Amino acid sequence: MDLRTTGAPPDARERQAVDSVLGPPESGWAGGERTPGDGRAAAGGLARARRRRQVLLPALHALQDRVGWISLPALGYLCQRLDLAPAEAYGVASAYALFSFEPGPPVVVHVCDDVACRAACGGDPAAVLAARVGPAGSGATLTWQPSPCLGHCEHGSAALVLETGEPGARMTLAPFAAGDIERIRSLGGSLGGALDPDVLPAPRAIVPQAAGEGLRILRRVGRIDPASIDAYRAAGGYEALRRALQLGPAGVIGELKESKLLGRGGAAFPTGTKWEAVARNPARPHYFVANADESEPGTFKDRVLIDHDPYAVVEALTVAGLTTGAEQGFVYVRGEYPLAVARLEHAAAEARSRGLLGEDVMGSGLRFDLEVRRGAGAYIAGEETALFNSIEGRRPEPRNKPPYPVDRGLFDKPTGVNNVETLLSVLEVLTVGGGAYARLGTPESTGTRLFCLSGRVVRPGLYELEMGTTLRALLTMGGGVAGGRPLRAVLLGGAAGSFVGPDELDLPLSFEGVRAAGATLGSGVVVVLDDTVDVADIVRRVARFFRDESCGQCVPCRVGTQRQEEALGRLAAGRPLGSLDAELALLSDLDAVMRDASICGLGQTASSLVASALRRGLLSPAHGGPGAGPVADGRSAI
Secondary structure (H helix, E strand, C coil), X not given: CCCCCCCCCCCHXXXXXXXXXXXXXXXXXXXXXXXHHHHCCCCCHHHHHHHHHHHHHHHHHHHHHHHCCCCHHHXXXXXXXXXXXXXXXXXXXXXXXXXXXXXXXXXXXXXXXXHHHHHHHCCCHHHHHHHHXXXXXXXXXXXXXXXXXXXXXXXXXXXXXXXXXXXXXXXXXXXCCCHHHHHHHHCCCCCHHHHCCCCCCCCCCCCCCCCCCCXXXXXXXXXXXXXXXXXXXXXXXXXXXXXXXXXXHHHHHHHHHHHCCECCCCCCCEHHHHXXXXXXXXXXXXXXXXXXXXXXXXXXXXXXXXXXXXXXHHHHHHHHHHHHCXXXXXXXXXXXXXXXXXXHHHHHXXXXXXXXXXXXXXXXXXXXXXXXXXXXXXXXXXXXHHHHHHHCCCCCCCCCCXXXXXXXXXXXXXXXXXXXXXXXXXXHHHHHCHHHHHCCECCCCECEEEEEEEECECCXXXXXXXXXXXXXXXXXHCCCEHHHCCEEEEEECCCCCEXXXXXXXXXXCCHHHHHHXXXXXXXXXXXXXXXXXXXXXXXXXXXXXXXHHCCCCCHHHHHHHHHHHHHHHHHHHCCXXXXXXXXXXXXXXXXXXXXXXXXXXXXXXXCHHHHHHHHCCCCCHHHCCCCCCCCCCHHHCC
């Protein structure tokens, strides 16, 4: 017997929110009105209810968006509709930072306080904001709270504004300043006017390069209307899909193998090999997933691509699906990207209406369709198997491997998964040909790569360079260190990356080049740190990030990230446990245990930046203390 001690029944708004996703209940068994027939049978049956579990995350979003929180009665009603134990549903919902189990103000502003914004602002943006507008969590109609990276690092500061209600609102402000809080308050509880750029600031251009500077993946970004499918097609859109249909699956895979394209998500696995493994798997059906849950601090490339070239994402996923024998695809977008979700859904609808998606793609007789899924604030969901669990309505926790996704992935079926940059690189391979693509870059790292340049640099933004270009060349393109200050270090690869010193600027940005230097390209993060930045503060923020984002499934990661943050806190306070050497030995031991024994990449790399900082002596007092860096001028100053 399933005891459901959820208190009072859900109110009308909560029922409407759930029903907006699931449709009206069919019987008393599913939360509807009791009928005479309910005494003899339950419509649909248990098997059907279990198949519908995959809509759990969208239904939780509906409750959060419309009501502002997830009450126990609302959760109980949702579980009744899905025939799901409340404990299971609570376990899923509690894994996401954007869901609340307590009522709060109708407007919540999530303010980024992560590494790129700290570097650009010269300190902790949340601390400055608290001093100016009041502490986090206070306010009857509007409150704010600190947030991990929001993926707008090139603007120096960012905030995600969420308004509860129907229709409610979700928007990003980048750059963000304390005065924007007062502007939002002045709107009187309705954010509709905030979409007007005359009310709140519009972001500046984010692709500093000109179209003739070797741009391939970025050549349309900022230069065509992202809402127009005709503009996309006039700029060469859907020619790659046409060629893919002419080549057939084997031909496309052959081009990918000839191109030597490696995945751009961090693992650098050969794309053609992965697609071939899915295509040849006899089990059916197949699925293909575009992983757009980029939550690595300092990363914003997928957001730029989706916001400004959404039809390319739809086209690339269609190519992937048809090549690997999948008829259904998913784009999993992080919940902090409201514009990306809206533009992808619009692009998919337009493509569907033109016969470029759906039952008969481009008149080929082949079927492929896609669904956009919104994450809810869980960094771990970017791990591919945790992402599958999230889509299926389960906790976003990584699975043990093997089996690998190409054999048993989403819904336990063969699944291909790539990040957005990799998928758009496939379009380029099909456009120029595998051989021509292989001649770009280096023999081991072919093609171009996107780099997210932020921090203390003159022209932050998204840059596209041939693989093998030096770090010095990238910084030169970005105008060098802001204000002509001395360069202290470059954070390369993101929170799971490493520090590179001023004497290593001739490092080639290729997979083999950074590997030889003991570094990693990761997700393409390049955060510039000058002599005013408190590097120790950056490292402690990274440690807190991994402690917060650990799913807790395995002990090495769950306990190791906690102990790592505690040790760094003691070192920062000048109160080591025992001696300094003992603390450093503890951090070294934690690094070894997490790297060797964690289930997934989060735990395996959670200590990489800490270890890098210790090796380079960046945590010593000579490298600055809290608050040492001046706040940047302009709107990037909180």
